[in-house]
Amino acid sequence: MSASTFEDVTSLTFDVFGTVVDWRAGIIRDGEGMGLDLDWHAFALEWRALYQPAMERVRSGEIGWRKLDDLHQMNLEELLARRGITGLSEDDINYLNSVWHRLDPWPDVLAGLARLKQKYVLATLSNGNTGLLVNMAKRAGLPWDAVLGAETAGAYKPQPQAYLRTAEMLGLAPESCMMVAAHNGDLAAAAALGFKTALVLRPGEYGPGQTTDLKPEAEWDVVAESFLDLAEQLGCP
Amino acid sequence: MSASTFEDVTSLTFDVFGTVVDWRAGIIRDGEGMGLDLDWHAFALEWRALYQPAMERVRSGEIGWRKLDDLHQMNLEELLARRGITGLSEDDINYLNSVWHRLDPWPDVLAGLARLKQKYVLATLSNGNTGLLVNMAKRAGLPWDAVLGAETAGAYKPQPQAYLRTAEMLGLAPESCMMVAAHNGDLAAAAALGFKTALVLRPGEYGPGQTTDLKPEAEWDVVAESFLDLAEQLGCP
Numbered sequence: 001m002s003a004s005t006f007e008d009v010t011s012l013t014f015d016v017f018g019t020v021v022d023w024r025a026g027i028i029r030d031g032e033g034m035g036l037d038l039d040w041h042a043f044a045l046e047w048r049a050l051y052q053p054a055m056e057r058v059r060s061g062e063i064g065w066r067k068l069d070d071l072h073q074m075n076l077e078e079l080l081a082r083r084g085i086t087g088l089s090e091d092d093i094n095y096l097n098s099v100w101h102r103l104d105p106w107p108d109v110l111a112g113l114a115r116l117k118q119k120y121v122l123a124t125l126s127n128g129n130t131g132l133l134v135n136m137a138k139r140a141g142l143p144w145d146a147v148l149g150a151e152t153a154g155a156y157k158p159q160p161q162a163y164l165r166t167a168e169m170l171g172l173a174p175e176s177c178m179m180v181a182a183h184n185g186d187l188a189a190a191a192a193l194g195f196k197t198a199l200v201l202r203p204g205e206y207g208p209g210q211t212t213d214l215k216p217e218a219e220w221d222v223v224a225e226s227f228l229d230l231a232e233q234l235g236c237p
Numbered sequence: 238m239s240a241s242t243f244e245d246v247t248s249l250t251f252d253v254f255g256t257v258v259d260w261r262a263g264i265i266r267d268g269e270g271m272g273l274d275l276d277w278h279a280f281a282l283e284w285r286a287l288y289q290p291a292m293e294r295v296r297s298g299e300i301g302w303r304k305l306d307d308l309h310q311m312n313l314e315e316l317l318a319r320r321g322i323t324g325l326s327e328d329d330i331n332y333l334n335s336v337w338h339r340l341d342p343w344p345d346v347l348a349g350l351a352r353l354k355q356k357y358v359l360a361t362l363s364n365g366n367t368g369l370l371v372n373m374a375k376r377a378g379l380p381w382d383a384v385l386g387a388e389t390a391g392a393y394k395p396q397p398q399a400y401l402r403t404a405e406m407l408g409l410a411p412e413s414c415m416m417v418a419a420h421n422g423d424l425a426a427a428a429a430l431g432f433k434t435a436l437v438l439r440p441g442e443y444g445p446g447q448t449t450d451l452k453p454e455a456e457w458d459v460v461a462e463s464f465l466d467l468a469e470q471l472g473c474p
Binding site: 069121123129130131132134135137138145146147148151152169170171172 | 306358360366367368369371372374375382383384385388389406407408409
């Protein structure tokens with residue numbers, strides 16, 4: 001795929017959880033550090049499984065707008081109750097819930113973003129709230145030019161407004177933005193609105209048993225194995 | 238003033254036009270480059286003088302929300318008509334209006350922000366729209382952790398919502414934010430909401446004849462002569 005195909009693209013908009021950072025490893029790391037005797041891999045997957053249903057309650061209007069930190073907290077409390085885990089202090093729960101602010105990027109991310117940043121405006125287009133994403137970026141050294149997404153749009157992906165408002169705030173047409181994500185569904189929603197698309201495969205996002213998003217499910221503009229591969233394909237030396 | 242006074246402050250929120258960048262010099266530079274025979278210093282001041290009245294039309298509800306790029310354009314067209322300047326193409330006008338995206342920082346800014354960024358989350362709290370501020374930062378190398386302000390809040394300073402929404406999106410109480418501005422009025426509005434305050438004097442913002450904001454008009458938490466002085470006073474080596 002020639003980089004010249006994308007000469008109108010001036011901004012890359014990034015999904016974050018799974019695409020940029022490894023949420024599963026971060027939850028396992030901080031969970032184990034708390035000294036609780038748990039299967040933290042399983043806990044991480046269960047917590048993450050409550051993510052889409054919680055956002056769906058907001059999307060459907062069943063509950064009013066809540067930022068992702070608050071949805072994570074609601075889900076965490078449900079999960080702790082379901083597993084009969086008691087005895088955690090409020091500070092413990094707040095610490096555990098803020099693990100999403102302390103996730104590490106995949107090994108290729110920082111070097112890839114440094115190359116991509118020379119040519120493109122790099123923006124988040126994430127369901128994470130702004131404060132979460134800013135804290136994560138500060139800790140991990142993610143060099144975003146803009147932190148945008150659900151909270152600024154007041155809408156959770158894959159609702160169109162999340163994508164459209166992000167492009168609008170960058171002052172760009174959707175066609176000038178390329179959505180970068182590890183998830184086919186995210187790219188499908190973006191492509192339907194005019195975004196260019198790049199799939200970066202993260203076959204370890206859910207651990208060894210992952211069955212989804214192992215390959216492209218449509219003709220995305222770019223399919224890359226890492227952010228370095230993406231930089232290469234977009235002509236960013 | 239001891240840095241320990243501000244141990245609860247985790248983010249610095251910056252006014253941009255005048256405080257971070259020299260809008261007058263930028264307009265003169267690009268205006269003169271267009272080959273139009275004009276007093277560009279006077280033109281810059283006249284254009285800027287239309288800024289507050291235009292925002293006031295939005296604040297008062299006389300007109301609906303418009304981002305600053307659009308208010309700048311409305312003001313520019315009014316100014317060109319008033320001065321009887323005709324013959325500019327649409328491209329010329331768009332180029333001139335986008336000068337606000339191409340402003341250079343004051344000489345102390347990049348070195349000062351690099352020091353401050355080691356300790357604080359650096360966010361804009363500007364009336365500039367997001368795309369304008371992102372383009373400016375990209376060109377000038379301003380290392381913002383978050384680009385926030387009027388457009389994300391849907392309110393122009395000094396309306397409280399502009400400040401409060403910025404703090405909220407950072408996940409912070411106003412008391413954990415320090416407003417940095419060259420304008421006493423901006424600091425007064427922020428302080429009334431609980432923000433800490435730092436006045437950075439920019440006696441050349443309006444050129445040699447400047448009569449306003451030459452000194453502190455209240456007991457701000459910090460008064461600094463430059464961003465380097467601010468870094469020094471906040472204990473950022």
